[in-house]
Amino acid sequence: MSDLRLVVFDVDGTLVDSQADILGAMMSAFEAVEIAVPEREDVLGIVGLSLPEAMERLAPDAPARMREKMVEAYKSSYMQRRRDAGTQVSSPLYPGAAAALARLRAVDEVLLGVATGKSRRGLDKLIEGHGLQGIFVTEQVADHHPSKPHPAMLHAAMRETGVAADASVMIGDTSFDMEMARAAGMRAIGVSWGYHDRKALQAADVVIDRFDDLDRALEQIWE
CATH class of the missing domain: 3.40.50.1000 (HAD superfamily/HAD-like)
Known part of the structure; x- marks a missing residue:
């Protein structure tokens, strides 16, 4: 054994x-499709889920194609924030x-x-x-x-x-x-x-x- x-x-x-970057990137994702940004508690509540699942929970009424755009906007914003600040800061x-x-x-x-x-x-x-x-x-x-x-x-x-x-x-x-x-x-x-x-x-x-x-x-x- x-x-x-x-x-x-x-x-x-x-x-x-990483909550600052998560919140900022999620704001960018919702702004990219002109949907009202969820409350902070709601965004942090989905941390841990994969991005497609997270977007489905946060924007259940959005069409699948729109949620796909939100996922890509989130990824782009998150990576940019990390590049700007550096991993140890972000x-x-x-x-x-x-x-x-x-x-x-x-x-x-x-x-x-x-x-x-x-x-x-x-x-x-x-x-x-x-x-x-x-x-x-x-x-x-x-x-x-x-x-x-x-x-x-x-x-x-x-x-x-x-x-x-x-x-x-x-x-x-x-x-x-x-x-x-x-x-x-x-x-x-x-x-x-x-x-x-x-x-x-x-x-x-x-x-x-x-x-x-x-x-x-x-x-x-x-x-």
């Missing part, structure tokens, strides 16, 4: 705080995130992964911008999977690493992350500093308030 453990992180709202790591990743990576039995609603290009730019190359052994992105909370990303992560669900944990800030973990048969750790209210994380095994609490939370789950 393998002693390996798999820890999969969500990105936006969990590892990095999507800064949350306090303690880098240290937590370093601590976990130093444990031989622990494999790190990512499951994100970002595109492959978006994740690559983020990893490069923060110098996180080589940290994650499995990286699941929206290009190749159904949107969260479908468990396809986590199934792929477990398949790629050879780690079973009972030895795997998903860490995220949204209800979509928690529901995805449950659908994949994995345990889940919610983080309170992200984009969904703490009460939306009821499906989590535990909710932590800072990265310094992560190691103990993982120990409790694996005990």
Whole structure:
């Protein structure tokens, strides 16, 4: 029986705080088709979903072709904002995130992964911008999977690493992350500093308030 453990992180709202760029890019997307921009809470409420799913939720009455234009406008605006400000400014790591990743990576039995609603290009730019190359052994992105909370990303992560669900944990800030973990048969750790209210994380095994609490939370789950 393998002693390996798999820890999969969500990105936006969990590892990095990209809400300023998300809100700005979403405003550009709605302005591009001359639709009223949703409230801030509504926009942050869809973080974690793939862009097509997000646009469908935020603009359910818009024709499919219009939503496609909104997706492209969002991507263009988001990338421009990151180019203008730089990754470390536009999507800064949350306090303690880098240290937590370093601590976990130093444990031989622990494999790190990512499951994100970002595109492959978006994740690559983020990893490069923060110098996180080589940290994650499995990286699941929206290009190749159904949107969260479908468990396809986590199934792929477990398949790629050879780690079973009972030895795997998903860490995220949204209800979509928690529901995805449950659908994949994995345990889940919610983080309170992200984009969904703490009460939306009821499906989590535990909710932590800072990265310094992560190691103990993982120990409790694996005990």
